Protein backbone atom coordinates (compact mmCIF):
# COMPACT_ATOMS: atom_id res chain seq x y z
CA UNK A 1 0.00 0.00 0.00
CA UNK A 2 1.36 3.39 -1.00
CA UNK A 3 1.99 5.56 2.06
CA UNK A 4 0.09 8.82 2.24
CA UNK A 5 2.24 11.78 3.33
CA UNK A 6 -0.01 13.72 5.66
CA UNK A 7 -0.09 17.26 7.04
CA UNK A 8 -2.31 17.91 10.04
CA UNK A 9 -3.85 21.38 9.74
CA UNK A 10 -5.00 22.26 13.26
CA UNK A 11 -3.39 20.43 16.17
CA UNK A 12 -6.06 20.91 18.85
CA UNK A 13 -8.37 18.70 20.86
CA UNK A 14 -9.93 16.53 18.16
CA UNK A 15 -6.56 15.36 16.80
CA UNK A 16 -6.49 12.89 19.71
CA UNK A 17 -9.34 10.94 18.07
CA UNK A 18 -7.55 11.08 14.71
CA UNK A 19 -4.17 10.01 16.08
CA UNK A 20 -5.62 7.14 18.09
CA UNK A 21 -6.91 5.86 14.76
CA UNK A 22 -4.05 6.57 12.37
CA UNK A 23 -1.27 5.37 14.65
CA UNK A 24 -2.46 1.86 13.75
CA UNK A 25 -2.56 2.57 10.00
CA UNK A 26 0.72 1.67 8.25
CA UNK A 27 -0.15 3.73 5.16
CA UNK A 28 -0.11 7.06 7.04
CA UNK A 29 3.09 9.03 7.50
CA UNK A 30 2.81 12.42 9.21
CA UNK A 31 5.18 14.78 7.45
CA UNK A 32 3.86 18.19 8.47
CA UNK A 33 2.04 20.04 11.26
CA UNK A 34 0.30 23.36 10.81
CA UNK A 35 -1.42 25.48 13.46
CA UNK A 36 -1.75 29.17 14.20
CA UNK A 37 -0.51 28.33 17.70
CA UNK A 38 3.10 27.14 18.01
CA UNK A 39 2.34 25.66 21.42
CA UNK A 40 -0.37 23.42 19.89
CA UNK A 41 2.17 22.11 17.37
CA UNK A 42 4.68 21.47 20.16
CA UNK A 43 2.07 19.71 22.31
CA UNK A 44 1.05 17.48 19.38
CA UNK A 45 4.67 16.59 18.53
CA UNK A 46 5.41 15.81 22.16
CA UNK A 47 2.26 13.75 22.81
CA UNK A 48 2.46 11.66 19.65
CA UNK A 49 6.27 11.58 19.28
CA UNK A 50 6.02 13.04 15.79
CA UNK A 51 8.99 14.86 14.18
CA UNK A 52 7.51 16.64 11.16
CA UNK A 53 9.58 17.53 8.09
CA UNK A 54 7.94 20.95 8.21
CA UNK A 55 5.81 22.81 10.75
CA UNK A 56 4.36 26.28 11.20
CA UNK A 57 1.35 28.50 10.64
CA UNK A 58 1.65 28.78 6.82
CA UNK A 59 -0.17 25.75 5.39
CA UNK A 60 0.94 26.28 1.80
CA UNK A 61 4.60 26.35 2.91
CA UNK A 62 4.22 23.31 5.20
CA UNK A 63 2.67 21.29 2.36
CA UNK A 64 5.39 22.32 -0.09
CA UNK A 65 8.33 21.72 2.27
CA UNK A 66 7.00 18.40 3.55
CA UNK A 67 6.04 17.00 0.13
CA UNK A 68 2.58 16.12 1.45
CA UNK A 69 -0.11 14.59 -0.76
CA UNK A 70 -2.85 14.57 1.92
CA UNK A 71 -4.19 17.06 4.44
CA UNK A 72 -6.18 16.22 7.56
CA UNK A 73 -8.12 19.40 8.38
CA UNK A 74 -8.73 19.60 12.13
CA UNK A 75 -9.03 23.37 12.32
CA UNK A 76 -12.02 25.28 13.69
CA UNK A 77 -15.14 25.42 11.45
CA UNK A 78 -14.51 29.01 10.27
CA UNK A 79 -11.13 27.93 8.82
CA UNK A 80 -12.31 24.82 6.91
CA UNK A 81 -13.04 26.66 3.65
CA UNK A 82 -9.63 28.34 3.38
CA UNK A 83 -7.69 25.28 4.59
CA UNK A 84 -9.46 22.97 2.12
CA UNK A 85 -9.01 25.33 -0.82
CA UNK A 86 -5.32 25.87 -0.03
CA UNK A 87 -4.76 22.11 0.30
CA UNK A 88 -6.57 21.22 -2.93
CA UNK A 89 -4.71 23.98 -4.82
CA UNK A 90 -1.45 22.51 -3.53
CA UNK A 91 -2.39 19.13 -5.04
CA UNK A 92 -3.52 17.34 -1.88
CA UNK A 93 -6.50 15.13 -1.14
CA UNK A 94 -8.32 16.32 1.97
CA UNK A 95 -10.19 14.69 4.82
CA UNK A 96 -11.66 17.39 7.04
CA UNK A 97 -13.57 17.74 10.24
CA UNK A 98 -17.25 18.58 10.25
CA UNK A 99 -18.94 20.90 9.51
CA UNK A 100 -17.68 21.49 5.98
CA UNK A 101 -18.28 25.23 6.18
CA UNK A 102 -20.36 27.90 7.84
CA UNK A 103 -22.15 28.99 4.65
CA UNK A 104 -23.60 27.14 1.69
CA UNK A 105 -21.63 29.32 -0.74
CA UNK A 106 -18.42 28.17 0.91
CA UNK A 107 -19.50 24.51 0.99
CA UNK A 108 -20.45 24.52 -2.69
CA UNK A 109 -17.20 26.30 -3.52
CA UNK A 110 -15.28 23.51 -1.75
CA UNK A 111 -17.10 20.82 -3.75
CA UNK A 112 -16.32 22.71 -6.97
CA UNK A 113 -12.67 23.16 -5.98
CA UNK A 114 -12.27 19.42 -5.33
CA UNK A 115 -13.89 18.55 -8.65
CA UNK A 116 -11.76 21.06 -10.57
CA UNK A 117 -8.59 19.86 -8.87
CA UNK A 118 -9.44 16.22 -9.58
CA UNK A 119 -8.88 15.51 -5.86
CA UNK A 120 -10.91 13.91 -3.10
CA UNK A 121 -12.40 16.00 -0.33
CA UNK A 122 -14.28 13.99 2.29
CA UNK A 123 -15.69 14.90 5.69
CA UNK A 124 -15.58 13.21 9.09
CA UNK A 125 -19.07 11.89 9.86
CA UNK A 126 -17.88 9.44 12.49
CA UNK A 127 -21.39 8.62 13.70
CA UNK A 128 -22.06 6.69 10.48
CA UNK A 129 -19.33 4.23 11.46
CA UNK A 130 -20.80 2.68 14.58
CA UNK A 131 -22.36 -0.79 14.94
CA UNK A 132 -25.50 0.62 16.58
CA UNK A 133 -26.51 2.92 13.74
CA UNK A 134 -25.73 0.24 11.14
CA UNK A 135 -28.02 -2.14 12.99
CA UNK A 136 -30.81 0.44 13.33
CA UNK A 137 -30.49 1.26 9.63
CA UNK A 138 -30.61 -2.45 8.74
CA UNK A 139 -33.79 -2.90 10.81
CA UNK A 140 -35.42 0.06 9.04
CA UNK A 141 -34.26 -1.26 5.65
CA UNK A 142 -35.65 -4.73 6.35
CA UNK A 143 -39.06 -3.07 6.61
CA UNK A 144 -39.72 -4.69 9.99
CA UNK A 145 -42.04 -1.74 10.62
CA UNK A 146 -43.26 -1.36 7.05
CA UNK A 147 -42.22 1.69 5.06
CA UNK A 148 -40.50 4.41 7.10
CA UNK A 149 -42.66 7.51 7.50
CA UNK A 150 -41.14 9.44 10.42
CA UNK A 151 -37.90 9.85 12.33
CA UNK A 152 -37.89 11.65 15.70
CA UNK A 153 -34.64 12.34 17.50
CA UNK A 154 -33.72 13.89 20.84
CA UNK A 155 -30.23 15.11 21.62
CA UNK A 156 -29.63 16.42 25.15
CA UNK A 157 -26.10 16.74 26.49
CA UNK A 158 -24.85 19.37 28.92
CA UNK A 159 -21.36 19.84 27.46
CA UNK A 160 -18.90 22.35 28.91
CA UNK A 161 -16.40 22.81 26.09
CA UNK A 162 -15.28 26.42 26.39
CA UNK A 163 -13.05 27.37 23.43
CA UNK A 164 -14.50 28.44 20.06
CA UNK A 165 -17.95 26.96 20.77
CA UNK A 166 -18.62 29.24 23.73
CA UNK A 167 -18.67 32.26 21.42
CA UNK A 168 -20.10 30.75 18.22
CA UNK A 169 -23.43 31.77 16.63
CA UNK A 170 -26.02 28.95 16.36
CA UNK A 171 -23.56 26.69 18.16
CA UNK A 172 -25.79 23.59 18.43
CA UNK A 173 -27.06 23.70 14.84
CA UNK A 174 -23.69 24.52 13.29
CA UNK A 175 -21.28 22.46 15.35
CA UNK A 176 -23.34 19.45 16.48
CA UNK A 177 -26.59 19.04 14.55
CA UNK A 178 -24.62 18.26 11.39
CA UNK A 179 -24.00 14.81 12.94
CA UNK A 180 -27.66 14.21 13.75
CA UNK A 181 -29.00 15.56 10.45
CA UNK A 182 -26.46 13.48 8.55
CA UNK A 183 -27.57 10.45 10.57
CA UNK A 184 -31.17 11.15 9.54
CA UNK A 185 -30.16 11.05 5.86
CA UNK A 186 -28.08 7.92 6.46
CA UNK A 187 -30.93 6.13 8.23
CA UNK A 188 -33.76 7.13 5.91
CA UNK A 189 -32.00 7.29 2.56
CA UNK A 190 -34.02 10.47 2.07
CA UNK A 191 -32.84 14.03 1.49
CA UNK A 192 -34.32 17.11 3.13
CA UNK A 193 -36.59 19.36 1.07
CA UNK A 194 -37.96 21.93 3.56
CA UNK A 195 -37.22 22.83 7.18
CA UNK A 196 -38.83 24.84 9.91
CA UNK A 197 -36.41 25.47 12.77
CA UNK A 198 -35.87 27.62 15.84
CA UNK A 199 -32.91 27.98 18.14
CA UNK A 200 -32.39 29.95 21.32
CA UNK A 201 -30.09 30.34 24.28
CA UNK A 202 -31.88 29.22 27.46
CA UNK A 203 -31.46 31.01 30.79
CA UNK A 204 -28.34 29.73 32.49
CA UNK A 205 -26.65 28.79 29.21
CA UNK A 206 -22.88 28.83 29.30
CA UNK A 207 -22.82 29.47 25.55
CA UNK A 208 -23.25 32.89 23.91
CA UNK A 209 -25.76 31.83 21.22
CA UNK A 210 -28.11 29.05 20.13
CA UNK A 211 -27.38 26.25 22.59
CA UNK A 212 -30.88 24.74 22.15
CA UNK A 213 -32.81 24.05 18.94
CA UNK A 214 -35.77 22.33 17.35
CA UNK A 215 -36.18 21.49 13.67
CA UNK A 216 -38.82 19.85 11.51
CA UNK A 217 -37.68 18.49 8.14
CA UNK A 218 -39.84 17.48 5.19
CA UNK A 219 -37.76 14.84 3.43
CA UNK A 220 -38.02 13.19 0.05
CA UNK A 221 -40.44 10.28 -0.30
CA UNK A 222 -42.79 11.84 2.26
CA UNK A 223 -40.52 11.07 5.22
CA UNK A 224 -40.68 13.58 8.09
CA UNK A 225 -37.96 14.15 10.68
CA UNK A 226 -38.22 16.07 13.93
CA UNK A 227 -35.22 17.12 16.01
CA UNK A 228 -35.02 18.49 19.55
CA UNK A 229 -31.65 19.25 21.05
CA UNK A 230 -29.62 21.12 23.61
CA UNK A 231 -26.00 21.45 24.62
CA UNK A 232 -26.85 23.12 27.91
CA UNK A 233 -29.28 20.57 29.37
CA UNK A 234 -27.72 19.16 32.53
CA UNK A 235 -28.66 15.64 33.61
CA UNK A 236 -30.45 12.72 31.98
CA UNK A 237 -28.19 12.96 28.95
CA UNK A 238 -28.97 11.15 25.73
CA UNK A 239 -26.08 9.48 23.94
CA UNK A 240 -23.99 11.58 21.52
CA UNK A 241 -25.72 9.64 18.75
CA UNK A 242 -29.14 10.85 19.97
CA UNK A 243 -32.24 8.92 21.03
CA UNK A 244 -34.36 7.87 18.05
CA UNK A 245 -37.89 6.75 17.22
CA UNK A 246 -38.58 5.42 13.74
CA UNK A 247 -42.24 5.09 12.79
CA UNK A 248 -43.26 2.96 9.85
CA UNK A 249 -46.55 2.07 8.23
CA UNK A 250 -46.92 -1.03 10.44
CA UNK A 251 -44.83 -0.42 13.55
CA UNK A 252 -42.17 1.45 15.49
CA UNK A 253 -38.48 1.03 16.30
CA UNK A 254 -36.69 2.68 19.24
CA UNK A 255 -32.91 3.15 19.33
CA UNK A 256 -31.03 4.68 22.25
CA UNK A 257 -28.10 5.70 20.06
CA UNK A 258 -26.02 2.89 21.48
CA UNK A 259 -26.77 -0.82 21.71
CA UNK A 260 -30.42 -0.86 22.79
CA UNK A 261 -32.77 -1.40 19.85
CA UNK A 262 -36.34 -2.64 20.14
CA UNK A 263 -39.57 -2.41 18.25
CA UNK A 264 -43.19 -3.41 17.95
CA UNK A 265 -45.25 -4.19 14.88
CA UNK A 266 -48.99 -4.28 14.37
CA UNK A 267 -50.30 -7.79 15.10
CA UNK A 268 -53.88 -7.05 14.13
CA UNK A 269 -57.05 -6.98 16.17
CA UNK A 270 -60.16 -4.83 16.07
CA UNK A 271 -59.80 -2.87 19.33
CA UNK A 272 -59.15 0.87 19.50
CA UNK A 273 -55.50 0.05 20.07
CA UNK A 274 -54.37 -2.96 18.05
CA UNK A 275 -52.29 -5.80 19.38
CA UNK A 276 -48.55 -5.44 18.91
CA UNK A 277 -45.77 -8.00 18.69
CA UNK A 278 -42.09 -7.50 19.34
CA UNK A 279 -40.04 -6.93 16.20
CA UNK A 280 -37.15 -9.34 15.61
CA UNK A 281 -34.29 -6.87 15.43
CA UNK A 282 -31.05 -7.93 13.72
CA UNK A 283 -28.00 -8.70 15.89
CA UNK A 284 -25.35 -6.03 16.18
CA UNK A 285 -22.58 -6.82 13.71
CA UNK A 286 -19.10 -5.68 14.74
CA UNK A 287 -17.28 -3.36 12.35
CA UNK A 288 -13.51 -3.37 12.16
CA UNK A 289 -12.90 0.37 12.39
CA UNK A 290 -15.37 2.54 14.27
CA UNK A 291 -15.93 6.28 14.63
CA UNK A 292 -13.05 8.41 13.35
CA UNK A 293 -11.04 5.29 12.50
CA UNK A 294 -13.88 4.10 10.27
CA UNK A 295 -14.08 7.32 8.27
CA UNK A 296 -10.31 7.70 7.98
CA UNK A 297 -9.87 4.07 6.89
CA UNK A 298 -12.60 4.42 4.26
CA UNK A 299 -10.99 7.66 2.99
CA UNK A 300 -7.55 6.03 2.69
CA UNK A 301 -8.96 2.90 1.07
CA UNK A 302 -10.89 5.00 -1.43
CA UNK A 303 -7.70 6.82 -2.45
CA UNK A 304 -5.86 3.50 -2.91
CA UNK A 305 -8.74 2.04 -4.92
CA UNK A 306 -9.61 5.19 -6.90
CA UNK A 307 -13.22 5.16 -5.68
CA UNK A 308 -15.43 7.77 -4.02
CA UNK A 309 -15.38 7.62 -0.19
CA UNK A 310 -18.61 7.17 1.78
CA UNK A 311 -18.47 10.67 3.25
CA UNK A 312 -17.40 12.49 0.10
CA UNK A 313 -18.14 16.22 -0.01
CA UNK A 314 -20.59 15.68 -2.89
CA UNK A 315 -22.80 13.75 -0.47
CA UNK A 316 -21.95 15.64 2.70
CA UNK A 317 -22.98 18.97 1.19
CA UNK A 318 -26.58 17.65 1.37
CA UNK A 319 -26.24 17.32 5.16
CA UNK A 320 -24.58 20.72 5.47
CA UNK A 321 -27.44 22.16 3.41
CA UNK A 322 -29.84 20.88 6.11
CA UNK A 323 -27.88 22.66 8.83
CA UNK A 324 -27.60 25.92 6.94
CA UNK A 325 -31.27 25.90 5.94
CA UNK A 326 -32.17 25.28 9.61
CA UNK A 327 -30.06 28.30 10.59
CA UNK A 328 -31.74 30.39 7.88
CA UNK A 329 -35.16 29.26 9.10
CA UNK A 330 -34.29 30.03 12.72
CA UNK A 331 -33.12 33.52 11.75
CA UNK A 332 -36.08 34.25 9.46
CA UNK A 333 -38.73 32.57 11.63
CA UNK A 334 -40.22 30.80 8.63
CA UNK A 335 -40.23 27.53 6.66
CA UNK A 336 -37.24 27.38 4.31
CA UNK A 337 -36.49 25.33 1.22
CA UNK A 338 -33.39 23.19 1.64
CA UNK A 339 -30.97 23.73 -1.22
CA UNK A 340 -32.24 21.59 -4.12
CA UNK A 341 -29.17 21.66 -6.34
CA UNK A 342 -27.48 19.65 -3.62
CA UNK A 343 -29.70 16.74 -4.56
CA UNK A 344 -28.64 16.58 -8.19
Ligand SMILES: NC(=O)c1ccc[n+]([C@@H]2O[C@H](COP(=O)([O-])OP(=O)(O)OC[C@H]3O[C@@H](n4cnc5c(N)ncnc54)[C@H](O)[C@@H]3O)[C@@H](O)[C@H]2O)c1
Pocket residue numbers: 009010011012013014015034035036037040074075076077079083097098099124126163164175
Ligand atom coordinates in the same frame (compact mmCIF):
# COMPACT_ATOMS: atom_id res chain seq x y z
N1 LIG B 1 -16.25 14.58 14.61
C1 LIG B 1 -16.41 14.83 15.90
O1 LIG B 1 -17.02 14.07 16.64
C2 LIG B 1 -15.80 16.08 16.46
C3 LIG B 1 -15.63 16.26 17.85
C4 LIG B 1 -15.04 17.43 18.31
C5 LIG B 1 -14.63 18.40 17.40
N2 LIG B 1 -14.85 18.23 16.06
C6 LIG B 1 -14.49 19.26 15.08
O2 LIG B 1 -13.07 19.36 15.01
C7 LIG B 1 -12.70 20.69 14.67
C8 LIG B 1 -11.68 21.19 15.70
O3 LIG B 1 -12.26 21.13 16.98
P1 LIG B 1 -11.34 21.06 18.30
O4 LIG B 1 -12.25 20.68 19.41
O5 LIG B 1 -10.11 20.23 18.05
O6 LIG B 1 -10.92 22.61 18.44
P2 LIG B 1 -9.61 23.18 19.12
O7 LIG B 1 -9.91 24.62 19.35
O8 LIG B 1 -9.18 22.33 20.26
O9 LIG B 1 -8.47 23.02 17.99
C9 LIG B 1 -8.53 23.71 16.76
C10 LIG B 1 -7.10 24.09 16.38
O10 LIG B 1 -7.13 24.67 15.08
C11 LIG B 1 -6.19 25.73 15.06
N3 LIG B 1 -6.51 26.63 13.98
C12 LIG B 1 -7.54 27.51 13.87
N4 LIG B 1 -7.51 28.11 12.66
C13 LIG B 1 -6.45 27.60 12.00
C14 LIG B 1 -5.92 27.83 10.70
N5 LIG B 1 -6.45 28.71 9.85
N6 LIG B 1 -4.80 27.13 10.33
C15 LIG B 1 -4.26 26.23 11.18
N7 LIG B 1 -4.73 25.98 12.43
C16 LIG B 1 -5.82 26.66 12.81
C17 LIG B 1 -6.31 26.36 16.44
O11 LIG B 1 -5.17 27.14 16.78
C18 LIG B 1 -6.47 25.13 17.32
O12 LIG B 1 -5.23 24.64 17.79
C19 LIG B 1 -14.01 21.50 14.61
O13 LIG B 1 -14.44 21.60 13.29
C20 LIG B 1 -14.97 20.65 15.43
O14 LIG B 1 -16.33 20.83 15.03
C21 LIG B 1 -15.40 17.08 15.59
